[in-house]
Amino acid sequence: MQPELAVPACGGNKTDSFADFFRVVFAIIEGEIRKLLHDPLEMLARVVQPAVWLLVFAPVFSSLRQIPTGGIRYQDFIAPGILAQGVLLLSVVYGINVLFERDMGLLQKYLASPASRGALVLGKALSAGVRNAPQVLVIYALAAIISAKVRWNPLAILAVLLLVILGSALFCSLSLVVACLVKNRERFMSINQALTVPLFFASSALYPVALMPTWLRRLTYLNPLSYLVDGLRSAMLSQARSAYGLKVDFAVQVCGLAVLVLLAARLYPRVEY
Amino acid sequence: MSQQSAQELSGPGDATDLQSTGTTPPAIETMALTRRFGSLTAVNSMNLTVPTGSIFGLLGPNGAGKSTTIKVLTTLLPPSSGTARVAGLDIIKQPRAVRSHLGYIPQAVSAEGVLTGYENMQIFAKLYGVHHSVRKERIDEALNLLSLSEFAQTQVKKYSGGMTRRLEIAIALVHRPPLLVLDEPTVGLDPTARRAIWERLHALRDQNNMTILITTHQMGEAEGLCDQVAIMNRGEIAALGPIPELKAALGPDATLDDVFIAHTGSTIEEGGFADAARTRRTSMRRE
Secondary structure, eight states: OOGGGSOOOSSOOHHHHHHHHHHHHHHHHHHHHHHHHHOTHHHHHTTHHHHHIIIIIHHHHHHHTOSOOTTSOHHHHHHHHHHHHHHHHHHHHHTHHHHHHHHHTHHHHHHTSSOOHHHHHHHHHHHHHHHHHHHHHHHHHHHHHTTOOBOOOHHHHHHHHHHHHHHHHHHHHHHHHHHHHHOOHHHHHHHHHHHHHHHHHTTTSSSOGGGSOHHHHHHHTTOHHHHHHHHHHHHHBTTOOOSSOHHHHHHHHHHHHHHHHHHHHHHGGGGGO | OOHHHHHHTOOTTSHHHHHHTTOOOOSEEEEEEEEEETTEEEEEEEEEEEOTTOEEEEEOSTTSSHHHHHHHHTTSSOOSEEEEEETTEETTTOHHHHHHTEEEEOSSOOSOTTSBHHHHHHHHHHHTTOOHHHHHHHHHHHHHHTTOGGGTTSBGGGSOHHHHHHHHHHHHHTTOOSEEEEESTTTTOOHHHHHHHHHHHHHHHHHHOOEEEEEESOHHHHHHHOSEEEEEETTEEEEEEOHHHHHHHHOTTOOHHHHHHHHHSSOOOOSHHHHHHHHHHHHHHHO
């Protein structure tokens, strides 16, 4: 064995630390991709919910013509909202994995390795993004079926994909924080439910912000899902205009993710005690 | 396991090399190590030295503080007071360096069932910073050492309990640590699988001078594996030394069970709820 190839000792120079950090992040993501590849049926199951929303719910509500969507057909209007809903629902339950991993001993193995806690948490968060990425394909396929006016520009599709990955990572980090604080699966599920419903309905996923009462409209400014929906809608639909600006939508996702990863990294080892 | 494979595992960075310098610190040294959970003192002012190259057993009934001691030594839990040195490194001041020098195998069988044995090893090789130029070689070497090469591309959920445990040992060896820490290594395994694990651990110690720390509440495991044991009771070390000496101190016909009862005032719970729960969790994981 070559001594220089042995496990890096604590510390090291900044370049090594940076490379070590992202090596761990990508190792966790790679593990998640491999799990998905071993079980592709899981991805197929994700088609059902958006299909029901876009093919059943949206046409019924659209026929009522009660929701003003600024000249955008209602089916088209909610397509990005349904994508955001999928991102939210899958990501907020992702944190429960940390509790399963604790009970199964896997968490202890991660924590007993020299890997940075921040890298482990960011890896987990971005893994949720990887899990959600195929939903982009599902939504674009459904949008094509309902003849939605979609931007087929590769850059716009890339922006949607990036927003889905960032949004998934953000909500996954939030659920990791909750899991690390409550440390109990039943409590985690009830708190998550209490978080998910207000986050979803205090966003423009199903209706424009303008229809909301003033107090709720104010809350949407604090809701990261509002910015995710806004970004997805403006990048995906050719007729849509961003309310906050695409840069702001991205900045909220990145900053929110950074804050939550830092917080989750502090709390992550405490799941053990 | 082939002798050649076991020898290949050694290298300048492991315990053999450390000892050759003549300045080998003890593998583990605890100084008044204490861990409290609220009003409960799980580990109370423990002073313990584990020599390099030994197989050392922490024995004790459920709740004696064995697993807590291991969690503190592996830096999973911070001590409430006191400290410890692992491979000469302070667990409070140098936790990442400590983690680099040990391989840890927790109580529950924790490999990812949906992934193959090789994929499981690959993830941990990366977490431990094994350089990509030698990663495949190290993984193959550790799988070969644990006689798992032909099952490398098989999903772990198809492994037997003994094979999964061997895989976990292989994972813990992929970065060639000088110290291996196993929490109840053979719980839930049949006697044949248990003996196979013991043989591998003996070979690692004999051929690589690796230090192995195990916790167990099975007397047979302690007798079959350990050079020295510490019997823990209510967070304190009640007895310490080589098993023959502990037995001799009690009487000519004393067994390790007698020693255990004499120092803890209780019998070992073989099986029971803790084991059942563990076995159940293991089977859930592997599904």
